[in-house]
Amino acid sequence: MNLIIDIGNTRAKVLAFEDDRMVRHFTTNHQLDGVEEFSRETGCQKGIFATTARMTEQGKRVLEALGFPMLQLTGQTPVPVEIMYHTKETLGADRIAAIVGARHLQAEGELLVIDSGTCITYEFLDAENHYRGGNISPGLGMRLRAMHEGTALLPLIDREGDAPELGFDTATAMRSGVIWGMKYEIEGYIRRFREKYPHLSVFLTGGDAKVLGISKEFTIFTDELLVPRGLNTILAHITKA
Numbered sequence: 001m002n003l004i005i006d007i008g009n010t011r012a013k014v015l016a017f018e019d020d021r022m023v024r025h026f027t028t029n030h031q032l033d034g035v036e037e038f039s040r041e042t043g044c045q046k047g048i049f050a051t052t053a054r055m056t057e058q059g060k061r062v063l064e065a066l067g068f069p070m071l072q073l074t075g076q077t078p079v080p081v082e083i084m085y086h087t088k089e090t091l092g093a094d095r096i097a098a099i100v101g102a103r104h105l106q107a108e109g110e111l112l113v114i115d116s117g118t119c120i121t122y123e124f125l126d127a128e129n130h131y132r133g134g135n136i137s138p139g140l141g142m143r144l145r146a147m148h149e150g151t152a153l154l155p156l157i158d159r160e161g162d163a164p165e166l167g168f169d170t171a172t173a174m175r176s177g178v179i180w181g182m183k184y185e186i187e188g189y190i191r192r193f194r195e196k197y198p199h200l201s202v203f204l205t206g207g208d209a210k211v212l213g214i215s216k217e218f219t220i221f222t223d224e225l226l227v228p229r230g231l232n233t234i235l236a237h238i239t240k241a
Contacts, residue, residue: 001018003038008094094227097231120137179212205224
C-alpha cells in the first residue's frame with residue numbers, strides 16, 4: 001500500500017493507493033494531523049509527498065515517525081516524462097505530478113492539463129512525452145482578493161453565490177467578472193492548443209474546476225485526484241527503476 005500526500009496552500013490530501021486504485025483518503029492540515037494513524041490503519045509501506053507550501057516542523061516530525069522513508073517530489077526527481085523546463089529547481093511539484101497523472105490515464109498524444117486551484121496552471125506534454133512547460137495565472141480567490149485589496153471601495157466578496165453572465169449589483173459584477181473571465185481564459189487556451197494539436201486531450205482538475213462550468217464541447221477529462229494519481233505513478237516508476 002502506498003501513502004500519497006498532496007500538500008497544497010490551504011490543506012493536505014492524504015490517500016492510500018493499492019497499485020493504481022485509491023482505496024481510502026482524508027483531508028488534513030499542514031501539521032499532518034491524523035497521518036500516522038491513517039498510515040497504520042491502511043498498512044502503508046512506502047510513500048511520496050509533494051508540497052506547494054513550506055513544511056511545518058510538526059509536519060516534518062510526522063513524516064519522520066512513519067517507519068518508512070517518504071520521498072519528496074521535486075524538479076530533480078526521476079519521472080516518466082522528460083522535463084524540458086529551464087529551471088527544474090523552481091518547477092512546482094504539483095505541476096509535475098498533474099502532467100504525469102494525465103499521461104498515466106491517457107497513454108498517447110498531446111496533453112493539456114489545467115489545474116484550477118489557488119492559481120490556475122496550464123501544462124503541456126507533447127506526443128513524444130516531452131513536458132514543454134506551461135503558464136500560471138491567478139486563481140478565483142486570488143482574483144477576488146486582488147480587486148478588494150487593490151481598490152479603495154470594492155468589497156471582499158465570497159466566491160459562493162450568483163454569477164450571472166452580467167452582474168446585477170457590485171457583488172455579482174465582481175464574482176461574475178472573475179468566474180466568467182476564468183472560464184473564457186481556459187476555453188481560449190483550449191481553442192488555441194486545439195488549433196495546433198487537433199487530437200489534444202484536455203484534463204481539468206483543482207478545487208475550483210466545478211465552479212467554472214467549462215463547455216462539454218471541449219471534451220475535457222475531469223479528475224480531482226490527478227495530482228495524487230501522478231504522485232502514485234512516480235513512486236511506482238522510482239521503485240521499479
